[in-house]
Amino acid sequence: MEQSARRYKADIVIVGGGPAGASLAVRTAAAGHSTVLIERACFPRHKLCGEFISPECLEHFRKLEVLDEMLEAGGERILETRFFDAKGRHFTVPSSVLGGGLHALSLSRSTMDRILLDRAREAGVRVIEGERAGGLTVEEGRITAVAAVDEKGSRSTVEGRIFVDATGRRRSLQRLAEKSVGNGIWKASARPAAVAFKNHFSGSGLPPNVCEIYAFPGGYGGLTTVENGRANLCFLIDPRAAKAFGPQPEKLANSLLPMNARLAQTLAAARPVMEWHAVSIDSFGQAPAPSLENLFATGDSAAFIDPFTGSGMLMALESSALLASAITVSDGVTGAIGAIYNRQYQRDFSRRLRVCSLLRRAASLRHFPTAAVALLRSSRQARFLLAASTRGGRSPARTL
Ligand SMILES: Cc1cc2nc3c(=O)[nH]c(=O)nc-3n(C[C@H](O)[C@H](O)[C@H](O)COP(=O)(O)OP(=O)(O)OC[C@H]3O[C@@H](n4cnc5c(N)ncnc54)[C@H](O)[C@@H]3O)c2cc1C
Missing domain, CATH: 3.50.50.60 (FAD/NAD(P)-binding domain)
Structure with a gap:
């Protein structure tokens, strides 16, 4: 009525x-x-x-007069992001190279x-x-x-x-x-470009002040610590790959763990603490x-x-x-x-x-994630270029 x-x-x-x-x-x-x-x-x-709230956002928060409240809300300052390939090899991008400050922030939405x-x-x-x-x-x-x-x-x-x-x-x-x-x-769109899932976990083995990104076949996931020491796992996967694992997010997450050695290690003793959230992404x-x-x-x-x-x-x-x-x-x-x-x-x-x-298209090539991690591990310049090219391009290169 x-x-x-x-x-x-x-x-x-x-x-x-x-x-x-x-x-x-x-x-x-x-x-x-x-x-x-x-x-x-x-x-x-x-x-x-x-x-993951990138360092440049903190300047916006300052102008919006919410910076102190955001920093004191129980999240974690993120000093670096580590990108892991399926075998557990990684490269590191310090938050300072993203521009805008020395740290990023992880805080629940x-x-x-x-x-x-x-x-x-x-x-x-x-x-x-x-x-x-x-x-x-x-x-x-x-x-x-x-x-x-x-x-x-x-x-x-x-x-x-x-x-x-x-x-x-x-x-x-x-x-x-x-x-x-x-x-x-x-x-x-007839078929979404990707599907994504998230949950908060207690008992993860994620080190402090670090965000970790994990590549696996058909997608990638990220883990970062939010309030109360809980870790937010969020992953994005090609819908065809997701379908092969079945419709239950929990089952899907468990099937993905063995596909990235580091993810399996970090979440070995962790437990989800809320209902799974899932969305489909029509396009980028x-x-x-x-x-x-x-x-x-x-x-x-x-x-x-x-x-x-x-x-x-x-x-x-x-x-x-x-x-x-x-x-x-x-x-x-x-x-x-x-x-x-x-x-x-x-x-x-x-x-x-x-x-x-361009990067998304390249990432769908079979050996790209492993080759990219190998290149980025060995080259400071390549790491800086990657970081700068995904933002406004005005980020200063500092301590890569
Ligand atoms: C899997 C995944 C992981 C991500 N991880 C990160 C990350 O780590 N760091 C990062 O910076 N970004 C990340 N993003 C992107 C980030 O979430 C978005 O860029 C950001 O939320 C955009 O903000 P927005 O205000 O435009 O939209 P939203 O945050 O989506 O807000 C839109 C709002 O509109 C409301 N709304 C919708 N329809 C209506 C309606 N008809 N009437 C009234 N209200 C309505 C919704 O309820 C919602 O609150 C991620 C995105 C995805 C999908």
């Missing part, structure tokens, strides 16, 4: 309260724009992720996303939690309102001038927009720009970068900072926002997205 609708009005309406949406909301509210953010989940909530969303509220953002955006009003090629509904059917309608899709890889707002103007570009790389003039995309909804780079959250924070600044300098004129944002977006992200796409 439909309940009575609540109505709101704002300059900026953001759908999605992950790092892209929440950080954008803090920035637009601080710049004096009335901002409403709609998030379908109620925080805190778990989120499938490697939970449940905690990190909650801190950012609380900060948005504190900055004056009206946060509508537990409601899914599911309908748009479009007039003369512009969105004028978005409707959201909670589990019980209670509705909110939010009118605005500028709308932002920060819904992550599903790009929900852009799908709704395409539907409402009759474009058919959003066909569900940049999405087409939204076709409505006052709709913009940020974070994963603009582009999804391969998780092995540990830079998805960085791109979410960086792209939101670009969009916030484009909104401010163009005085809210939507045509100008689009021109500035799109130009700066291509300048900052297209090269790293291209490099990651």
Whole structure:
């Protein structure tokens, strides 16, 4: 049964309260724009992720005034990442070469996303939690309102001038927009590009202050220590390889352990402490720009970068900072926002997205992971180039 609708009005309406949406909301509210953010989940909530927060994110946290809270939330400072091939040989990338500081941070998404969303509220953002955006009003090629509904059917309608899709890889707002103007570009892909799983473990043998990445046939996984000494295992695998092991995540994880000697050793005495989370990944790389003039995309909804780079959250924070600044300098004129944002977006992200796409294709070649580990073990220069090419390219080479 439909309940009575609540109505709101704002300059900026953001759908999605992950790092892209929440950080954008803090920035637009601080710049004096009335901002409403709609998030379908109620925080805190778990989120499938490697939970590796790269060092460059910490500068964004400082600007968003959440750095101390993030650092004191019980996660771990990560000084280096070790990449292991199937036989247990590895190379190391110190966090300092990624740029932005001497350490990365591992913290559960449940905690990190909650801190950012609380900060948005504190900055004056009206946060509508537990409601899914599911309908748009479009007039003369512009969105004028978005409707959201909670589990019980209670509705909110939010009118605005500028709308932002920060819904992550599903790009929900852009799908709704395409539907409402009759474009058919959003066909569900026949087969996902990858499937991913995550769980927290107690009793892992992971050394302190280290993130480990493990290659295995058809995919890779990462392990990092989050709050309460628990280790977050997150792995990504080709759907065909996953199917061969059967549909149960626990069985799949157990089948993968013997495929990487180091992973087997590190998790030998570990136990999962929560339900498995699983998602499918339709595609990687940049999405087409939204076709409505006052709709913009940020974070994963603009582009999804391969998780092995540990830079998805960085791109979410960086792209939101670009969009916030484009909104401010163009005085809210939507045509100008689009021109500035799109130009700066291509300048900052297209090269790293291209490099990651090439690396992903190469990684599917049979002997590539072993050959890559051998090369990167022996060459400081190759390690630096790899690290720099997956970020903005301005990372200083320090202690590799
Ligand atoms: C397997 C895997 C491992 C990863 N590991 C790492 C890592 O270690 N480090 C790293 O930096 N990045 C990692 N990433 C990438 C990282 O998770 C993303 O880049 C990041 O979450 C993007 O943030 P976002 O705010 O754009 O989207 P999200 O974090 O996905 O947030 C989107 C939000 O929108 C909400 N939403 C969706 N639809 C609606 C709707 N219709 N109405 C209202 N709300 C809606 C969702 O509930 C969600 O809270 C990983 C990704 C994957 C898949």
